[in-house]
Amino acid sequence: MSKIVVKFGGTSVANTERISNAARLIKEKISKGHQVAVVVSAMAGVTNDLVKKSKEIDEKFDLQEYDALLASGEQATSALFSGALKKLGIKSRSWQAWQIPIVTEGFHSNSRIVSIETERLNKYMNEGEVPVIPGFQGITSEMRLSTLGRGGSDASAVALAKCLGADYCEIYTDVDGVYTTNPAINPKAKKIEKISYEEMLEMASLGAKVMQSYSVQNAMMNNVDIYVRSTFTNNEGTKITSDQKISYENVVSGVAYSKDDAKITLEGVDDRPGVAANIFEPLYKNNINVDMIVQNISLDQKKTDVTFTIKREDLKKSIELLNKQPNLKFEKISFDEKVAKVSIIGAGMITHPGVAFRMFKSLSENNINIMIISTSEIKISVLINEDNTQKAVVALHSEFKLD
Ligand code: ASP
Ligand code: MG
Helix, strand or coil, X not given: CCEEEEEEXXXXXXXXXXXXXXXXXXXXXXXXXXXXXXXXXXXXXXXXXXXXXXXXXXXXXXXXXXXXHHHHHHHHHHHHHHHHHHHCCCCEEECCHHHCCEEEEEECCEEXXXXXXXXXXXXXXXXXXXXEEECCEEECCCCCEEECCCCCHXXXXXXXXXXXXXXXXXXXXXXXXXXXXXXXXXCCCCECCEEEHHHHHHHHHCCCCCCCHHHHHHHHHHCCCEEEEECCCCCCCEEEECHHXXXXXXXXXXXXXXXXXXXXXXXEEECCCCHHHHHHHHHHHCCCCEXXXXXXXXXXXXXXXXXXXXXXXXXXXXXXXXXXXXCCCCCEEEEEXXXXXXXXXXXXXXXXXXXXXXXXXXXXXXXXXXXXXXXECCEXXXXXXXXXHHHHHHHHHHHCCCC
């Protein structure tokens, strides 16, 4: 018998028929003798709709009321789900965040869970009943409703799994796991059986969105094993776990890409201390995230070029900020919006030399020019022309034997 936290995403509970199907899935687990706590998202589209309504009232809608409003989506699902379980003869009730309580701190609309009172929940589960808990919501120390940021029901599920001492956490969604790359651009993509938290975080930050990154981080810190599965198939899914539990046959576990980057180059900036800080200060102050950065070696010790990437949506603002930054002199500013970042990720590369060489050779054989390279311990990223994204992904996928 295991103790499991099972979370259903919005598409898995999108209508009452799907809620009933999901409830049947829980019944199967109960009949196998498992103890289960259910965490639910709002029904697909509901949260977006509520956000839209709040904006119709006021573009800058009061954040405390925003949380009270958005929390209603998950509250509705939790009641429907619990009702569906009862219909199947399973003892169940919904537990709203304030009834548990799940206490949060931080900004409204973007709070973090700090504690979950589990004594009553545990007692309830030990009596064989199934609590259905709305994800995404909590309560502040001032007894106001709070929410955890978009996609935050993952965070609720992971935190509950940790606090209840669950054996693992299952995330039911509309894809049947994490893939070696996006199957939509490479049909040879394969489902990954096991992936480490670190790799999953890299994949997520590079565009493979299966789970909220913050929740993966939290799972890593607390060593909570996660299974990502689809409600629509019986397939095995992907296990996200500590790398100690994984033996790496492949050096590279996945190829990820993002197509929403832009590149800015400042030519002829002074080569002296303080210049780089001067470039990035206004970007940081305006919450613009800089990703890859390259500074060329200056040939005359006087002038150099600096190139970096940002999100495409921040391009216009970044250029404006750089143009009016005091004491920042450059000869020319140029940009390229048609760029994509393609990355190979794999914990196996720590112990295998030659990975970078294979990556660059494979790209050159496909006539793909590299603009910028950046690396971390378990990842190598290159910036290329956006038109070459698919070609690069397919080539690297095959080079690293992921096909
Ligand atoms: N319903 C919330 C959202 O759509 C939370 C979640 O689904 O995880 O962002
Ligand atoms: Mg969701």
